[in-house]
Amino acid sequence: MGKRILVLGSGVAGSIVSNQIVRKIFKELQTGDVSITVLGTTDTHCYQPGWLYLPFDLVRNEELKRSERTILDPLINFIIDSAKLIDVKANKVTGVSGKIYEYDVLVIATGSVPRPDLIPGLSEAGHWFHTEEGALKLQAALREFTGGKIVIAMGVPHKCPVAPIEVTLMLDDYLRKKGIREKTDIFYTYPVGAVHTIPAVAKWAVPVFEERGIRYETFFNMKEVDVSKKMLSSLEGSSVEFDLLISIPPHRGASVITESGLGEGGWIPTNKQTLQMEGYKNVFVVGDTTNLPISKAGSTAHFSADIAVENIISVVRGGEATHLYDGKVFCFIETGKSQATYISFNYSNPPVPPPPTTTVHWMKLSYNRLYWLTARGIL
Template identity: 35%
Template sequence: MSLRDELSTFESGRLVLSVVGMPHVCPAVPIEFTTMTDARFRELDNGEDVEIIYTYPIPQLHSVDAVDEWIGPWFADRNITTHIDFNFASVNADAKVIHTEDGKRLSYDLLVGVPEFKPSPLIAESGLGETWMEVDKHTFESDHADDVFGAGDVTNIPTSKAGSVAHYTAGTIVDRVAALARANTPQTIFNGDSICFIQAGTDTGSHMSFQYDAEPVIRDETEFVHWAKLT
């Protein structure tokens, strides 16, 4: 609500969207915010008055190579400035300046940060993992406790922190628990299935899908995908 209110009155100046740390929840979030904000300001006829800057903490614009390759030209076409390998050290809120670990400074009028996602200390305290809940990436069975399964963003499975992963995870766990309850050997396994919709502005969208053994592929932007995401 606060961000909505800030954006509704922001008519000129420098808006910085910065991914503060990795991993972040939902791989599409920083891309979608940037593309939708740019489109909205253009619709309001003050796109020329707002400078949008996008920063990411690794040496490319996104952790997924396919997204990095797709979004680079998109940003360039719309004069969105980008900074990679941009790692926060501190923020001076009074002066409105970001300081990076390598000594750079970036001023802003409005800063929107995407925080690093960290699991609850409960995971380590309960012995289920050092930081993340450690599970088998195909069955979600705990590496440290019998009859315990892990689902969602707190696990250490090697894929994105996306809602679709939790969705597919749930089906795998339900099937396996149901089999165990019937004294059967569980057969269902998870192969890293994930799908991620990516809004590209306010009226078109793209999406990507991937598995453990299949690299992500970005689909063409269409209005149909935009409406599919909304439904």
């Protein structure tokens, strides 16, 4: 029997890893010396960064989805059967169907999800855009909005580090175009003692907020929402009323991770360079579900997948994981007014965003289309 690679999750990380492996060891897959099986929850692959544009009517929802089967190389065995239990000691995974999948090398890429239920009242009174359903609900609320107070609040950790700044500046733009900015108070809150956790981004964002009349409060960690009073209070003791609450709920890893005892909060202890699960040479962790000290972002999934693939192939062939991830991340930042900037950084070099330009905005919009090539392991 050939070596069996089992990949859990068919989002960004799972798709890139699987497709890239096929491209690199095509012959072994054709001869059956190696096989790849991907377990997913659904055939629908969503381009999640597109959900940022959905509330502002800047994209159609249908443009953000593809069939996963068409993204994955035909040599990959794609099965819709969510992993229910991962047993890394016995090298096997049980699906919700009850079927058992044995492996030689396992790749865990089950991502992370927003958990509004962790903040009392947030599910009932808040909005968010980190799910398809949430982004559509926020789109409907904004279409009806005629003015008032909009509060923006984040839970930690969350995916896409720059989304708080982007949604705020895009909201400002949207309200101006709609002609109701004068009638709207935008109040931005952030959990640490600055408007963003990356110092260079915070330094750049403060004068932009001031120029656009966006008020802000730092050291604001969401505690609870009083649904009837429409009031959000913080762990630090302050509270703020709102007409519309736009939040990024705190995120957690997939439930299968905690239920299998692989990591608290769904975050798996991962070697930050080789991307192997701590203590297991034949288990790799890619994407949001790692506990790496770096942003949870699609680009993190992409750059770390490049390294993981080399190491997976090496381990499949009986070798060692010798390729090392340096923590590379690249994120565009939409700044409104048809402009954007970007940050590029790694474990040891913090980012410095250059001044926003229209060119970078168009590069971001182009990437939104090119993403499907990334998922196919081509770009």
